[in-house]
Amino acid sequence: MSRKLVFGDLHGGLKGLVQLLERIDLSPSDQLIFLGDYVDGWSDSANTVTYLIQLAKQNSCIFIRGNHDDLAHKWLETGEMNQKWLEHGGQSSIDAYRNFTKDQKQEHIDFFREMFNFYKDDQDRLYVHAGFTNLQGPDYEYHDTGFYWDRTLWEMALSMKEGLATDDQFYPKRLQHFKEIFIGHTPVTRIGESKPVNKANIWNVDTGAAFKGSISALDVNSKEVYQSDPVHTLYPDEQGRN
Template sequence: MSRLIAVGDIHGQYQMLQSLMEDVAPTDKDQLVFLGDYVDRGPQTPEVIDWLIDFQKRYPQTVFLRGNHEQMLLDAVVAADRKQSGRNTFLDDFMALKGRGLPSAVFYFVSCGGQESLQAYNGGDIVEDPCAALQRIPAEHVEFFSSTVFYWQYQQYFFVHAGVDPKDPTGEKRQNEAFLWQRKPLWKKVKGWDKIVVHGHTPVSEPYISQTEINIDTGAGYGDCLTACDVLQMRFWQSDGAS
């Protein structure tokens, strides 16, 4: 392995992704780990996913982690399919009250940036029926989201989207909740845990580096900056909306 490169939260920012990867210039000798949150907020989620799928074909060793936004999308797809096919349960109908008439999983997805993704998949047009729009997401894209993993380890590095509970490092007790949602930083070494956690999820103005973690979510979803880091050499690349 020449370089071990983590790529932060992309959030539909296709232009930033293209610019960043031109600077990184990956090769077959590199190991890349994408940290999740490929979708939502930004304007070009479909283009991002097409690019990632093509990249996976060219570099099959690449690791794609699942972010909370991919999980919300997958949950929304399942809920929309049940509603559209008339297979709602009583619990589905009850939870729809919280979702203002939508299945709650669809409502939460749309409310957390998913509206931008659905509009992009809808050719840029306003989406009137989120459930129908979810069913139009290409099957290849849904399969890509489903194939993502919750964490990946290499030597002392633990790659994950959000965070990790050192007392539950495989996510069995908390059912992967920490990997997708945790924002609690590892301020100090934890007994029995000697990993450096490489993650995104919590936006920071500059990459955050400590003895216990490296956070490279630099706010691409809000139009700020997309960051990649070779953790072996601690080299950083960045691309912003002006690139």
């Protein structure tokens, strides 16, 4: 039976991703939804993108745009960079592309261009890297950047009263548009967790792979969790984004 699997942030941790896919025992019929931030972190940023491009030839894959992907894309295409990006993983991506040819870089630029800001499946579920702010839903958002930078959706879910009914007058309108929302962007390790966390109807699948955590995948239907080893243990000679 085919599965729908959603993946948290990778941050260049290709060794962790390969290990995770082996543990999942991937089938060609499985659909894979990646929530973004494929680069900026461990030394395999460029190799991770190459691997994902090849993976999409074997499985049905949806690639959501993350903030780090947007920054790396801008640098690849125009040379644009800023100090904040360099300090938060950008330098690792620049280093990772040093031996890539012009044609290889162009293939990656095309990959970045074709990403989705968000994806809605046929079961009324939303997949987005960070969030959205428009009360009418993501289709009405004024600026694309919110999809891969916004943290207020997750902060709102964390602050909500447990068990608040969806028809309660104080239930957030943003959350009423979907059965479930799957996000990354803000590591759950910040609240002391190591596995994907569910708050209200939001699932946060970012388990801190850029730092001391694992890469995680969640079966959207069964909610079974799969994880790699903590990624930093697979790159013992590197600092990542620590």
